[in-house]
Amino acid sequence: MRVDELKPAPGSTKRRKRVGRGTAGHGGKTAGRGTKGQRARNTVARGFEGGQMPIKQRVPKLKGFNNPFRVEYQAINLDILETAAEEYGLTEITPATLHEHGLVHKGALVKVLARGEIGRALRVSAHGFSKAAEAAITAAGGSVEVLPLPYGAGRPPAKGNQFTNR
Numbered sequence: 001m002r003v004d005e006l007k008p009a010p011g012s013t014k015r016r017k018r019v020g021r022g023t024a025g026h027g028g029k030t031a032g033r034g035t036k037g038q039r040a041r042n043t044v045a046r047g048f049e050g051g052q053m054p055i056k057q058r059v060p061k062l063k064g065f066n067n068p069f070r071v072e073y074q075a076i077n078l079d080i081l082e083t084a085a086e087e088y089g090l091t092e093i094t095p096a097t098l099h100e101h102g103l104v105h106k107g108a109l110v111k112v113l114a115r116g117e118i119g120r121a122l123r124v125s126a127h128g129f130s131k132a133a134e135a136a137i138t139a140a141g142g143s144v145e146v147l148p149l150p151y152g153a154g155r156p157p158a159k160g161n162q163f164t165n166r
Contacts, residue, residue: 065165068158071149073128074108078136079116081124094125095147109149118142 019027033040047054080103081093088101098104112124114132121141127149129137134144151157 059163066160068160068164069155070159071109071156073111074104075111075113076103076126077113077115078118078133081112081122082116082118082120085120085122090122092123092125095127112137 017027018025019031022028030040038044047056049055076098084090084098084101084103085093090097095104095108095110098110099106099108104110109128110126111128111130112126112133113130114136118136118140122137123143123145124137125145125147127147129144129146137144149156
């Protein structure tokens, strides 16, 4: 078999119906558009609602602005890290271990904040640290590793839909 011998299976294709070719053929006279009216005469603009105020103009235009490129972190404080290390015997804390123990959502960007105190040396890996939290962890003899953001060095992908900031 060659490429020039290829053709669709018998019965799988059908010729299109040619309308408006006289009253003898089916689809003559009104050509399947019914009788009279706006749609019978010509096309109607997309979103046209018969003169009624269209939905895209009826929806309220809200004040303000939601930044679609906002980076949202899930906050974890030092006191939570301390209790987690104590309870589960952790020495290394990563977003994956925090997720395993139900402290953060899956795939969340984790930022460590400085509420509470830490009294043990921990290796903490997260996507962000406050200066005070970083200082407290290193003062306790631990180390801090800032993980790269999943979308790279640029800004994050936009969130929302086409109506988000209208």
